[in-house]
Amino acid sequence: MSTEVPGGGQVPDPDEVTAPWWDATRRRVLLVQRCAACGHAQHPPRALCTACGSPRDLGWSEATGDGVVDACTVVERAMPGFRPPYVVARVRLAEGVLLLSNVVAERPHDVGVGDTLRLDWRPLPDGRALPVFVLSQR
Amino acid sequence: MTTSVAIAGAAESDLGVTGKSVLGLQAQAIGRALEDAGLTLADVDGLATTGVSRFSATQVADYLGLRPAWTDSTFAGGSAFEMYVARAVQAIEAGQCSTVVISYGSNQRSARSRSLAGVVESHTPEAQFETPYGPLYPISYYAMAAQRYLHRYGGTREQLAEVAVAAREWALLNPAAFRHGTGPLSVADVVGAPMVSTPLTTADCCLVTDGGGAVVLTSLDRARDLRRPPVRVLGYGECTTNTSMTAVDDLTVTGAVESGRAAFARAGLTPADVDVAEVYDSFTITVVLTLEALGFCGRGEALDWIAGGRIRPGGDFPLDTSGGGLSYCHPGQYGVLLLVEAVRQLRGECDARQVAGAEIALAHGTGGILSTHATVLLGVDR
Numbered sequence A: 001m002s003t004e005v006p007g008g009g010q011v012p013d014p015d016e017v018t019a020p021w022w023d024a025t026r027r028r029v030l031l032v033q034r035c036a037a038c039g040h041a042q043h044p045p046r047a048l049c050t051a052c053g054s055p056r057d058l059g060w061s062e063a064t065g066d067g068v069v070d071a072c073t074v075v076e077r078a079m080p081g082f083r084p085p086y087v088v089a090r091v092r093l094a095e096g097v098l099l100l101s102n103v104v105a106e107r108p109h110d111v112g113v114g115d116t117l118r119l120d121w122r123p124l125p126d127g128r129a130l131p132v133f134v135l136s137q138r
Numbered sequence B: 001m002t003t004s005v006a007i008a009g010a011a012e013s014d015l016g017v018t019g020k021s022v023l024g025l026q027a028q029a030i031g032r033a034l035e036d037a038g039l040t041l042a043d044v045d046g047l048a049t050t051g052v053s054r055f056s057a058t059q060v061a062d063y064l065g066l067r068p069a070w071t072d073s074t075f076a077g078g079s080a081f082e083m084y085v086a087r088a089v090q091a092i093e094a095g096q097c098s099t100v101v102i103s104y105g106s107n108q109r110s111a112r113s114r115s116l117a118g119v120v121e122s123h124t125p126e127a128q129f130e131t132p133y134g135p136l137y138p139i140s141y142y143a144m145a146a147q148r149y150l151h152r153y154g155g156t157r158e159q160l161a162e163v164a165v166a167a168r169e170w171a172l173l174n175p176a177a178f179r180h181g182t183g184p185l186s187v188a189d190v191v192g193a194p195m196v197s198t199p200l201t202t203a204d205c206c207l208v209t210d211g212g213g214a215v216v217l218t219s220l221d222r223a224r225d226l227r228r229p230p231v232r233v234l235g236y237g238e239c240t241t242n243t244s245m246t247a248v249d250d251l252t253v254t255g256a257v258e259s260g261r262a263a264f265a266r267a268g269l270t271p272a273d274v275d276v277a278e279v280y281d282s283f284t285i286t287v288v289l290t291l292e293a294l295g296f297c298g299r300g301e302a303l304d305w306i307a308g309g310r311i312r313p314g315g316d317f318p319l320d321t322s323g324g325g326l327s328y329c330h331p332g333q334y335g336v337l338l339l340v341e342a343v344r345q346l347r348g349e350c351d352a353r354q355v356a357g358a359e360i361a362l363a364h365g366t367g368g369i370l371s372t373h374a375t376v377l378l379g380v381d382r
């Protein structure tokens, strides 16, 4: 099973490790996995902590939704299900982890390294949502 | 430290648009490499290959009618073949086998099997957390690395284009190169080519061609009695870093730092000792990042360092002398052809593109999205 992204590709069903992260997107909450033993934050969610190896101490914290562009590219070639041009970016969350996402912008070519971002959501037909980002107003 | 193993034979398959099958190309390359070495199939007791099927080495062994005592099908994209050299040296030195063939073949251009989206398996984290955002795979990752690099160091797309321009200059000297007859490439051609994923245009990206190659390894002692001058394996090293687009914290520093350090240490050499370098050029940015990581120049210096013809024919740092993946041949996993060209340079067989007096060569493979990095140092038998 997988869910179609409107005008996009497909999002597979969650697994036992990623289910809480995807469930939170139904409430439009972005979670970051955090280890209670060592404090490490990581994304995507995993079954153990990549810093200390603990398989028992992982929990979740809510992200503020603030981020910064670490790097980005404007995709100019059409892939099935996507309409170029659009921005694919590595977004550094305030919590320190990197997420791959889209920056939704009227002028995609103006998005650059260091731009500050605010969380937004792209609904999926099954009630989940994809976290995406927009340029924050200054 | 170094090693007691040598490359005794090397060959390409047919290249370009061949209309041939994967196994046909691979068998052709293996046959030619064994002939080059003065060996036969009956001598082969080790086999390493990838990209054929789920059972790649098993498949090729069956096709050749072999029952090898050692195989390796490590799947690591374009760097797999440099990794196989390390594994083959270890297997030969440990006595598990005596003669290893490393081979590859692809008909991706004839078969039109290359996709902009790449292949993402649905059970991987990338399928849940990255593919939904539509990155081109692998191009968008290299594009982000390029953007981050140019931003940090203040470089330009025009400076980056020199990698492609120089590769074309070499290809014009190599009759086997896909772009051999197409004339020179200018900086304006590169930056003005159709944009794929900013800042990379089609001319910043490697070719999509058929092709393949093979090399034959055996002990240095045995290689000295064979048809060709032995090419010694002096050192090797590797580093595996990521599958996801967010695992590596700094996009501008690759695992070639670790793979290169290990290879130079094993060989007892430094970057200054290298006479000719075959560095995987999947994209122009790949070369820039790899040259810095291997220590040929400092961080942020590569664009200035390659300017002024240094990496072109006649320059003082001969790089990707076949014309590279950008202008010679790129059959999906190009790493085996880096080894073939390095061997030919050290044997002095490269005619118009021969680097005079080359005694030490470096071959560096990069696979996936700057995912796997493997360095091999080769040298003439002195």
Ligand SMILES: [Zn+2]
Pocket: A035, A036, A037, A038, A039, A040, A049, A050, A051, A052, A053, A054
């Ligand atoms: Zn931990």
